[in-house]
Amino acid sequence: MVKTRFAPSPTGFLHLGNARTAIFSYLFAKHHGGKLVLRIEDTDRERSKKEYEEALIEDLRWLGIEWDEFYRQSERFDIYKQYVQKLLDSGHAYECFCTPEELEKERQEAQRKGIAYRYSGKCRNLSKEEVEKLKSQGRPFAIRFRVPDGKDIVFNDLVKGPIRINADDFGDFVIVRSDGTPTYNFVVVVDDALMGITHVVRGEDHIPNTPKQILIYEALGFKVPEFAHLPVILGPDRSKLSKRHGAVSVRNYRQEGILPEALFNYLCLLGWTPPNDKEILSKEELIDLFDLKDVNSAPAVFNREKLLWMNGVYIREVLSVEELAERIEPFLKEAGYEFDRDYLIKVLDLARDSFETLKEAPSKLEPFFVDDFPLSEELLKKLSDLGAQEILKVVSQEIEKTSPSNPEEVKALAKNVQKALGVKPKNIWQSLRLAMTGKLEGVGIDVLLSVLPKDRVLYRINRVLSALEGAKA
RNA sequence: GCCCCCGUCGUCUAGCCUGGCCUAGGACGCCGGCCUUUCACGCCGGAAACGCGGGUUCAAAUCCCGCCGGGGGUGCCA
Numbered sequence: 025m026v027k028t029r030f031a032p033s034p035t036g037f038l039h040l041g042n043a044r045t046a047i048f049s050y051l052f053a054k055h056h057g058g059k060l061v062l063r064i065e066d067t068d069r070e071r072s073k074k075e076y077e078e079a080l081i082e083d084l085r086w087l088g089i090e091w092d093e094f095y096r097q098s099e100r101f102d103i104y105k106q107y108v109q110k111l112l113d114s115g116h117a118y119e120c121f122c123t124p125e126e127l128e129k130e131r132q133e134a135q136r137k138g139i140a141y142r143y144s145g146k147c148r149n150l151s152k153e154e155v156e157k158l159k160s161q162g163r164p165f166a167i168r169f170r171v172p173d174g175k176d177i178v179f180n181d182l183v184k185g186p187i188r189i190n191a192d193d194f195g196d197f198v199i200v201r202s203d204g205t206p207t208y209n210f211v212v213v214v215d216d217a218l219m220g221i222t223h224v225v226r227g228e229d230h231i232p233n234t235p236k237q238i239l240i241y242e243a244l245g246f247k248v249p250e251f252a253h254l255p256v257i258l259g260p261d262r263s264k265l266s267k268r269h270g271a272v273s274v275r276n277y278r279q280e281g282i283l284p285e286a287l288f289n290y291l292c293l294l295g296w297t298p299p300n301d302k303e304i305l306s307k308e309e310l311i312d313l314f315d316l317k318d319v320n321s322a323p324a325v326f327n328r329e330k331l332l333w334m335n336g337v338y339i340r341e342v343l344s345v346e347e348l349a350e351r352i353e354p355f356l357k358e359a360g361y362e363f364d365r366d367y368l369i370k371v372l373d374l375a376r377d378s379f380e381t382l383k384e385a386p387s388k389l390e391p392f393f394v395d396d397f398p399l400s401e402e403l404l405k406k407l408s409d410l411g412a413q414e415i416l417k418v419v420s421q422e423i424e425k426t427s428p429s430n431p432e433e434v435k436a437l438a439k440n441v442q443k444a445l446g447v448k449p450k451n452i453w454q455s456l457r458l459a460m461t462g463k464l465e466g467v468g469i470d471v472l473l474s475v476l477p478k479d480r481v482l483y484r485i486n487r488v489l490s491a492l493e494g495a496k497a
Numbered sequence: 498g499c500c501c502c503c504g505u506c507g508u509c510u511a512g513c514c515u516g517g518c519c520u521a522g523g524a525c526g527c528c529g530g531c532c533u534u535u536c537a538c539g540c541c542g543g544a545a546a547c548g549c550g551g552g553u554u555c556a557a558a559u560c561c562c563g564c565c566g567g568g569g570g571u572g573c574c575a
Contacts (some may be wrong), residue, residue, distance in 0.1 A: 070574090193571085229575090463536095
């Protein structure tokens with residue numbers, strides 16, 4: 025059975041790149057009827073924070089990613105210890121007493137000479153006695169993996185194809201820090217092996233780590249899994265997408281009013297194309313269609329515009345009005361609007377195509393919720409220039425009489441008034457627009473008048489009318 | 498520096514493996530038009546790309562080599 029894993033470290037909010045990795049891991053597993061493991065990689069005690077772990081989980085859930093198993097590496101130190109011992113016993117690993125200062129010196133030396141830095145191997149061949157002696161002196165030590173000289177390590181990456189790296193390109197690397205905690209390259213292997221991960225899906229920044237890990241798999245006698253390295257997501261300047269490019273966490277987009285379905289769908293299109301031309305796809309369709317072998321091996325630039333467009337598609341075409349109402353309510357309440365669910369649904373049914381993020385809904389939908397917008401001098405001036413006084417009086421009489429309840433009836437009403445008064449349609453509509461919303465742009469007035477309760481329509485008209493009276497006097 | 502990955506419209510990409518069907522297709526964005534009570538939405542149309550240079554071949558975006566360009570890694574971070 026296929027089993028993938030998503031293994032974030034809790035050092036910040038869920039990054040878009042990681043979110044996409046999580047999505048691809050999830051889709052691949054589900055496509056093959058397999059399982060997804062969520063594993064929190066918190067071996068770095070310095071930087072790992074519980075709050076971030078909680079945020080990670082919340083954002084993953086919000087995105088719609090479901091996992092079948094959950095682990096936390098900090099709770100597995102005992103397990104790692106056993107495997108370190110195995111490596112020590114078999115001679116695949118050894119104690120290294122070099123201090124950070126010494127290593128730093130070696131590194132600088134290498135840089136000065138312009139050669140690639142590798143650990144010198146100073147402690148590689150310490151005798152058992154020497155090791156014991158240093159240990160008894162209380163000297164801190166790390167444990168390094170003994171990398172075989174000159175070995176070519178080859179693996180067939182599911183998205184990149186065959187990759188060959190020579191072991192001489194990296195020296196003996198640390199698997200246990202001097203404080204006793206194991207490092208990433210080591211625990212990742214033990215965990216992936218023990219958890220039965222069949223396909224390791226992760227960012228391509230892990231390619232250089234892969235040969236090291238393969239060496240550990242082999243030293244421990246574990247079966248080496250398949251690897252799939254996803255190209256990174258780039259910012260507009262084609263460098264790795266990071267904070268300096270602006271909003272890069274899932275949380276940011278959630279707050280911006282992006283729908284999880286849209287973000288999920290959009291992220292899939294970064295590096296992967298559906299077999300047909302259809303781009304708007306549900307999670308189920310994506311599970312059905314997705315395959316790692318179709319993932320593009322070139323990095324992709326994140327395109328905010330397209331995400332926004334896609335979010336708009338979800339708002340106006342994909343979600344049901346009921347679903348949309350549910351999602352949008354918090355944003356409207358946040359803006360201080362009062363309404364009930366039925367009213368909101370009526371509003372959304374006719375006006376959902378006027379905004380593309382949930383966050384902009386309050387301002388775009390304001391006319392449906394706010395009666396007492398400010399009546400400025402400028403506004404009253406515009407109204408009187410349009411001859412609004414007369415128009416509004418007649419309109420309000422008509423509304424009183426016919427109570428239009430759909431856009432067509434409103435249009436008919438406007439036409440009647442226009443005929444009766446002999447004014448241009450534009451004057452009718454603009455007068456109404458200014459009187460109802462205070463602005464010259466926005467949602468269709470026919471739409472507004474068909475959902476706004478009659479008493480509120482009349483209230484707004486009368487308020488403008490009396491302001492107009494007052495201005496004249 | 499060294500190692501690895503990558504290179505089709507501004508952006509995401511299809512095509513590349515299995516050369517001719519490519520006058521290089523789609524999407525976002527952009528431009529123009531239509532619709533219209535405004536802004537949007539919607540509809541119609543348009544501009545826009547095979548990084549460069551060599552080969553191989555009757556034929557190359559597709560195969561080979563070199564160059565250039567971009568990205569990632571180079572940690573007792575993950």
